[in-house]
Amino acid sequence: MNRSIEEVILAEPRGFCAGVDRAIEIVERALAKFGAPIYVRHEIVHNTYVVNQLKSKGAIFIEELSDVPPGATLVFSAHGVSKAVQQEARDRGFDIFDATCPLVTKVHVEVAKLAKEGYEFIMIGHKGHPEVEGTMGQLSSGIHLVEDVEDVATVSPAQTEKLAVVTQTTLSVDDAAEIAAAVRARFPKVREPKQQDICYATQNRQDAVKIMSPQVDLVIVVGSPTSSNSNRLRELAERLGTESYMVDSADELKPEWFEGKGRIGLTAGASAPEVLVREVIERVRAFGAVSVRKMDGIEETIKFPLPKGLKLDDIPPPGHIS
Numbered sequence: 001m002n003r004s005i006e007e008v009i010l011a012e013p014r015g016f017c018a019g020v021d022r023a024i025e026i027v028e029r030a031l032a033k034f035g036a037p038i039y040v041r042h043e044i045v046h047n048t049y050v051v052n053q054l055k056s057k058g059a060i061f062i063e064e065l066s067d068v069p070p071g072a073t074l075v076f077s078a079h080g081v082s083k084a085v086q087q088e089a090r091d092r093g094f095d096i097f098d099a100t101c102p103l104v105t106k107v108h109v110e111v112a113k114l115a116k117e118g119y120e121f122i123m124i125g126h127k128g129h130p131e132v133e134g135t136m137g138q139l140s141s142g143i144h145l146v147e148d149v150e151d152v153a154t155v156s157p158a159q160t161e162k163l164a165v166v167t168q169t170t171l172s173v174d175d176a177a178e179i180a181a182a183v184r185a186r187f188p189k190v191r192e193p194k195q196q197d198i199c200y201a202t203q204n205r206q207d208a209v210k211i212m213s214p215q216v217d218l219v220i221v222v223g224s225p226t227s228s229n230s231n232r233l234r235e236l237a238e239r240l241g242t243e244s245y246m247v248d249s250a251d252e253l254k255p256e257w258f259e260g261k262g263r264i265g266l267t268a269g270a271s272a273p274e275v276l277v278r279e280v281i282e283r284v285r286a287f288g289a290v291s292v293r294k295m296d297g298i299e300e301t302i303k304f305p306l307p308k309g310l311k312l313d314d315i316p317p318p319g320h321i322s
């Protein structure tokens with residue numbers, strides 16, 4: 001259809017991270033071990049295809065624990081939950097498997113530890129995102145959300161002697177650094193995490209887009225609208241001056257986006273499976289792309305262990321999503 005497309009450049013790394021892999025495997029193994037239905041609080045990861053695949057295998061996604069019948073098996077999503085949700089789930093007597101990404105749990109542990117030492121917190125994140133609700137919900141008070149530099153000017157902690165910063169794991173690295181600098185300027189004694197809370201997968205995927213964007217005429221990001229890290233990849237490409245679109249599946253690609261574009265960059269958010277990337281490649285080939293080339297990039301080898309009760313049984317998860 002469009003003869004001008006020379007090649008598709010695939011970002012490295014892209015797609016599933018270790019936390020997403022683990023979360024999906026927890027639901028698949030729970031289904032294999034206990035049978036359907038398995039209840040999952042919130043979308044296990046923010047991807048429409050993944051959620052639909054798991055629904056077809058017997059997972060039921062809910063937002064309110066009151067929608068889960070007594071005695072059911074419940075999985076917490078990769079984004080983590082507040083202390084209140086954890087308590088409610090225990091009180092209701094569910095069999096609980098926690099698919100919270102260990103890198104989110106690490107932030108929760110840090111918040112709890114510093115709160116005991118009398119710290120208040122400034123959290124950099126997006127209001128309403130489940131990870132932010134989970135992290136802020138580790139404390140009943142003393143954690144203040146800032147979404148941008150403007151918010152930093154008005155945030156009002158009760159004291160400033162013991163103040164610490166935490167961030168959502170899937171932010172724009174550059175935006176978070178700018179907001180953290182504004183926090184530092186206003187509260188010079190603020191304690192910052194030794195290692196930033198933005199996770200390796202978010203950082204690596206953004207770094208890859210930074211290298212890829214100047215080499216291409218168009219960047220396609222595979223990811224669902226609810227996926228924070230996928231949205232950040234699209235924004236980043238656009239900020240670097242490259243036209244960019246995010247699609248949930250190949251069906252959303254519009255031929256006119258590719259008119260006159262020679263090189264197409266393709267990446268995927270941390271919750272988007274490779275099968276969707278392959279479908280996008282096939283569609284772009286149909287639009288006229290001649291070749292596909294992988295960018296050089298970091299190889300990610302990180303893997304997180306499964307929770308007790310699911311790891312030793314060696315139940316091969318049927319038809320693992322990849």
Ligand code: SF4
Pocket residue numbers: 017018019020078101102103104169170199200201202229270
């Ligand atoms: S994006 Fe980062 S924090 Fe989120 S699940 Fe993946 S590794 Fe964990």
